[in-house]
Amino acid sequence: MTERLLRFRCTGCGNCCKEPVLPLTNEDARRIADATGDAPRDFVRFLPSSAIAMEHEPEAFLQLRQGRRVMTLRQVRGRCRYLSPDDRCSIYEARPLGCRVFPLNATFGRRDGGLRRLTLIQATTCEYELDGRQSIPKLRALAHDYEAANARWHLWIREWNRVQAARRRRGLAARPASALFDFLGLTARRPSLGTCPSRR
């Protein structure tokens, strides 16, 4: 499978921008807000465990007033809100790391950094072709960035949840999403990006 998928080529079918729900990190949200000028409340959606299969990642859940939630990229009528009508990503340069990684799941050796395994993330019907050429150094760098960004995000989540647990011990409710955005320093800025012609 690994050798085969090194020939993976995205055909731009757009399925991965419609079906799966994409978890966001605080850095993804910051990048999108900076690029678009959109307020986080407009592109973020907080989902309960019943709406996203992530119970195996308890560190990804934020304690909010409405309950335990995962921060995700908002969809509108079954499409990512940044997917343009011609199925192109309208925030290509600022898209989340999860979009950049999908659908390849690469595993590297801790000691020598060699590619151990390359599999497909089974979250949608990926209409790929096998006439491309994946760069192992690029896959390695992306996997490293993705893992590091998630580790940083989980530290923010842990700190937020610690503060909410302390509030609960004082008989207070957890704070709402608007307070989380303040806590993360997510405020809208001027847009800087246009539409990119290629998706991935």
Ligand code: SF4
């Ligand atoms: S941000 Fe772009 S690449 Fe990611 S799901 Fe939305 S449209 Fe697709």
Ligand code: SF4
């Ligand atoms: S990664 Fe797969 S599902 Fe997503 S646009 Fe490319 S071919 Fe389609």
